[in-house]
Amino acid sequence: MKNFTRLTVLLFVSLCFAFTSCKNEYKLFVGGSAKEEGEKGMSVFSFNSQNGSLKLISEADVGQNPSYFCYSSKNELFYVLNEVMEFNGDFGGGLTALRYDKETNRLEKLSDMVIPYGGPCFISMSADSGYLFMANYPKGSIAVVRLDEKGLPTTVSDTILYVKENPDTSHAHMILSDPAGKYVYVTDLGLDRIIAYDFDGKEGKLNQLENGIATFPEGSGPRHFTFNSDGTILYVINELGSTITVFNVDVRQGLNSVQTVSTVRKDYPEQNYCADIHLGKDGRYLYGSNRGENTIVTFRVGNSGLLDLAGHTSCGANWPRNFTIDPSGKYLLVGNQKSDTVSVFRIDRKTGLPSKLSGFTAVRSPACLKFFDID
Numbered sequence: 001m002k003n004f005t006r007l008t009v010l011l012f013v014s015l016c017f018a019f020t021s022c023k024n025e026y027k028l029f030v031g032g033s034a035k036e037e038g039e040k041g042m043s044v045f046s047f048n049s050q051n052g053s054l055k056l057i058s059e060a061d062v063g064q065n066p067s068y069f070c071y072s073s074k075n076e077l078f079y080v081l082n083e084v085m086e087f088n089g090d091f092g093g094g095l096t097a098l099r100y101d102k103e104t105n106r107l108e109k110l111s112d113m114v115i116p117y118g119g120p121c122f123i124s125m126s127a128d129s130g131y132l133f134m135a136n137y138p139k140g141s142i143a144v145v146r147l148d149e150k151g152l153p154t155t156v157s158d159t160i161l162y163v164k165e166n167p168d169t170s171h172a173h174m175i176l177s178d179p180a181g182k183y184v185y186v187t188d189l190g191l192d193r194i195i196a197y198d199f200d201g202k203e204g205k206l207n208q209l210e211n212g213i214a215t216f217p218e219g220s221g222p223r224h225f226t227f228n229s230d231g232t233i234l235y236v237i238n239e240l241g242s243t244i245t246v247f248n249v250d251v252r253q254g255l256n257s258v259q260t261v262s263t264v265r266k267d268y269p270e271q272n273y274c275a276d277i278h279l280g281k282d283g284r285y286l287y288g289s290n291r292g293e294n295t296i297v298t299f300r301v302g303n304s305g306l307l308d309l310a311g312h313t314s315c316g317a318n319w320p321r322n323f324t325i326d327p328s329g330k331y332l333l334v335g336n337q338k339s340d341t342v343s344v345f346r347i348d349r350k351t352g353l354p355s356k357l358s359g360f361t362a363v364r365s366p367a368c369l370k371f372f373d374i375d
Contacts, residue, residue: 024049026327026371030335030342031066031080033365041066042080043363044105047371049328052344052358060107062096063087067367068122074129075151076100076374078107081134085118093120093136095145097152100374111152116159117141117167122174127181131157131204135186140170142186146204157204162188173223173239179231183209183251187222189239194222194255211254216245224277226286233305237263237277237288244277244288244299246306259306263288263297275321281329285310285352289320289334296323296334296345298353313354317341324369331358335366342366 026047034041040059047054067083082094092114098107119138126133132145132153144158162170171190177183177199184197184206196212199205216222221240227233227249234247234255246259264272272292279286279301286299286307294315299307317336325332325347332345332354342361345354 024328027374028054028324028326028333029069029071029078029370029372030363030366031062031069031368032363033065033067033083033337033367034061034063039064040364042069042107044100044107045361047326047331047333049326049330052331052346054342054344054359054361056361057105058107060098060109062098062107062109063094063112066096068120069368069370070123070125070132071370071372071374072125072129072151073372073374075147077110077151079123079125079132079153081115081120081123082112083119083121083137085138087114087118088112090114091118092116093118093134095120095123095132095134095153102375113145113153115143115145116156117143117161122176124176126199126201127177128201130201131199133175133177133184135172135175137171137173137189139167140172140188140190141167142172142175142206144204144206158206160206162191174225176225178249179227179229185225185234187225187236189221189223192216192218192220192222194225194234194236196251196255209251209254211252214247214255214257217241220245223274226277226279228279228301228305229283235277235279235286235307237274239274242272242274242290244274244286244307248305261299261307261309263290264293264295265312268293276323278323278325280347280352281325287323287325287332287354289315289323291319291321291337294318294320294336296320296332296354298351300352310351311353313345316343316357317360322366322368324371327371327373333369335363335369337365337367340364340366342369 069080078098087094122135197206220238223239225236247255298310317339319338323334344358346356
């Protein structure tokens with residue numbers, strides 16, 4: 001009997017090492033819209049995936065309006081965008097590099113630099129972690145920044161201003177590589193299009209693909225997007241049209257639109273502005289945020305990648321700009337920008353809906369929520 005018990009314990013321990021589901025504490029990083037100098041714009045929380053609770057463990061001043069960020073596990077650095085039009089006395093946005101101290105749970109500023117044209121709103125990394133990609137909203141431009149051997153930003157290796165004659169008509173909103181890390185995609189909310197590039201990792205240059213532009217109906221306002229796991233399906237959420245467009249991905253033939261669905265209820269009478277979009281951990285459900293209706297919309301994902309409405313969940317607060325799903329896949333956390341709160345929902349396993357509200361946590365104007373395993 002004792003041997004059986006020992007074997008059972010050893011099996012359980014082995015499974016815990018093999019599957020991350022046994023871990024129940026994760027770190028959540030939240031960026032906000034800090035306006036005043038010295039205001040704490042980035043927060044670090046401990047998240048308990050057993051009960052859905054958040055505990056604040058540190059805050060950091062990372063400059064004005066740190067509205068979006070990414071993390072490199074290779075470089076062990078955070079890269080934060082300062083969504084401003086003037087940075088360190090120069091015209092342009094800001095890029096701030098930070099290191100996270102695992103012993104003190106604090107973020108330490110290492111460097112910063114100016115990004116051309118200003119107003120950066122999205123940042124991501126190249127597949128080899130050697131470059132950063134940035135989308136700048138106000139003037140409609142994108143930028144590529146080279147990193148040195150320590151992972152610190154050094155120079156802007158490429159920048160593209162989409163409409164030089166009247167730059168205020170273009171609004172680049174997101175830039176991200178496909179799952180294979182081969183091609184880079186950019187949504188232009190102002191010009192109602194998405195553009196695909198081949199990335200030259202030696203020169204740090206973006207080269208537009210031959211069939212690299214897909215257009216949307218006028219006034220759609222493509223904002224954020226996500227791929228399925230193998231990169232064959234692309235889902236784009238449209239801020240102004242309150243819709244999600246589904247594309248089949250074929251690099252040689254370009255993106256082929258196969259479906260467009262509404263994100264709001266049929267009887268919703270007011271203005272709505274979509275914001276964020278994510279697939280659930282198993283890829284069976286797709287989620288989008290509605291600012292105005294203040295809901296998370298959930299769709300079932302069919303075998304062909306097409307969407308079927310599952311339902312709407314009230315955020316219980318105002319202006320859900322950004323949201324994320326915890327590493328366990330059991331919770332969906334929403335940053336309600338105008339309510340200064342993060343709401344935590346448990347995802348129903350049967351329906352996929354974020355149905356049970358676990359609680360609210362006060363966070364100043366949350367604009368970006370991300371989990372990273374950096375313990």
